[in-house]
Amino acid sequence: MSAFIQYTLQGLAAGGFYALSALGLAVIFGVLGVVNFAHGACYMLGAVAAAVLLDQIGLGFWLALPVVTILMFGFGVLLERLFVRWLLKLDPLYNFLLTFGITLFLVDLVKRQYGVSSLPYPVPTQLQGRLEVGALALSKYELFVAGFAMLVCLGVWLLLTKTRVGMIVRASTEDAERSRALGINVGRWVTPVFGFGIALAGLAGVLAAPTRSVNADMGSFFIIILFAVVVIGGLGSILGAVVAGFMVGLVEAYGQAYAPAFAQVLIFVLMAAVILVRPSGLFGREEAA
Amino acid sequence: MSQQLTQKVDVDLPAQSVIPQARPGLRWLMLAVGLVVVLALPWFVYPPVAMDIAAWALFAISVDLLLGYTGLLSFGHAAFWGTSAYATGLIAIKLGLPFPVAVIGGAVVAMVIAIPTGYLAVRRTGIYFAMVTLAFAQMLYFIANQWRDVTGGENGLQGIPKAFFGIELVETDAFYFYYAAIPIILIGITIAWRIVNSPFGRVLVAIRDNPARARALGYDVERYKVMVFVLSAGLAGLAGGVFSISHGFASLQELVWTTSGKVVLITVLGGIGTLWGGPIGAAVVVLLEDRLASSGFNGIGIITGTIFVVIVLAFRHGIWGTARNGVNAWLNRRRVKTGQRL
Secondary structure: OHHHHHHHHHHHHHHHHHHHHHHHHHHHHHHHOOOOOOHHHHHHHHHHHHHHHHHHHOOOHHHHHHHHHHHHHHHHHHHHHHOHHHHOOOOHHHHHHHHHHHHHHHHHHHHHHHOOOOEOOOOOHHHOOEEEEOOEEEEHHHHHHHHHHHHHHHHHHHHHHHOHHHHHHHHHHHOHHHHHHOOOOHHHHHHHHHHHHHHHHHHHHHHHOOOOOEOOOHHHHHHHHHHHHHHHHOOOOHHHHHHHHHHHHHHHHHHHHHOHHHHHHHHHHHHHHHHHHOOOOOOOOHHHO | OHHHHHHHHHHHOOHHHHOOOOOHHHHHHHHHHHHHHHHHHHHHOOHHHHHHHHHHHHHHHHHHHHHOOOOOOOOOOHHHHHHHHHHHHHHHHHHOOOHHHHHHHHHHHHHHHHHHHHHHHOOOOHHHHHHHHHHHHHHHHHHHHHOHHHHOHHHOEEOOOOOOOOOHHHHHOHHHHHHHHHHHHHHHHHHHHHHHOOHHHHHHHHHHHOHHHHHHOOOOHHHHHHHHHHHHHHHHHHHHHHHHHHHOEEOHHHOOHHHHHHHHHHHHHHOOOOOOHHHHHHHHHHHHHHHHHHOOOOOHHHHHHHHHHHHHHHOOOHHHHHHHHHHHHHHHHHHHHHHHHO
């Protein structure tokens, strides 16, 4: 039983990375209609940026969380302004291909700059070790990641549902044309939303840095899992991204614990099952197909 | 008066419908030139690299069959290329059959794999189709990685023989191997050409342009998509089989998603919806990577990524598409001019 709880915690921590990133992917897709292939690369950049900032100027984990997130927001704004915006009127496949090209570029650039071996990144001192609860010994850092990711997801959800900005973004997601007709300047929100989505991927990267190996390739499998997450959750759906993110994290953790040979395949089996039963995803709408 | 009328018609019609395809004479000339280039290639390019170009060309054509002619972007075609690379290798190693037989066997295995994948993937369209195919390809990657007894895991499958009816020259010399293997590639390209120019191919284009209308006309759209998906997987399988025989090994590299991405890059670079685009894109990318690798430059992705971004932003018709449109526009202008002179 105690082992099961530990696996669950591991799953929720890993799910936190997926949920945050998938949330960013979902928000971008909702407003821009773009599936950002470079999302995995942005997750990687977040982690690498944290490691480099620590190495170069001694910026600690707690400061890296906001600093790298803001930097990645800026990076996202730049990407949108320079590249993505020119293809928004065309078939979304073109932006998928564009961001794929950007991914190749970023991954090999980081590889050239920092090599292929992993950059060291320690767990922050406050979160090292384990928390003893009765017979359980839970990793403090995993507890923090799972809790923090859920809080951020909740925060984003509140932002989207309770504020005026969120209402505008949701309206643009729902029906950009009608929002425009109602006098909302949808175009104004395109750039910040893209930056926001990238910032979430960067944040997930910083959170992952202490527990995953930080290198140029860390995003390349991550992005595929992320696609499985959004296919399972339903691409247009914010809630779907978060729920499916944690779900996939759990499946991965239980898989690694109880059936290590099939751990990675399980996620895709789950995806295949969802496509068979509900092609538009667990929380997706039919017409979003 | 009548002269003015014809002129007007010529000017108003878009380039595509004035010359739907190259004139027959021009097409035969292009085919002849293409064939000469294919046969002369190993004289000018290091033969194994020439073989790579040919394999990637057929691979790109298999992707274009879906992307250009059916409107489906498969971002997981490495699944079929890679599966066939392994299956071909296993057949060649375990059964010791001549390599063309092994390659055909590999292609059949790829098609079998494509049936369930295609069945699931065609339930979604557009960007979802791309993501679903990508995810399934990754699943195969993980399976190949785990199934060490058969695939050799991270070491890959090594020592694949080039058995060819005991003809030693082919089995040991890459130059002669090229001529023994190139018919497989050419047959693959011919099959693609036949598919595109068949009634079946016309239905595919109809589905690409307006799926709802194709359905209303009584075509089972999903069934057609699965069929072309499986056919395309077979062509990718032929290419992947030739590739693994040529290299003498099959590795996880053949199944990883960057391989799927590379073939899409080649297809888009050459020109979507043009069978000529695949070979041209393959030649450019393979030669470029070969030069960069031999010059010791690490970070090929920086270059290929940049090329891809530029192509997608500025030259979406690709090399062949841009050239063809340019020539067509020029021919039209000339036709109008000569009309005026008459």
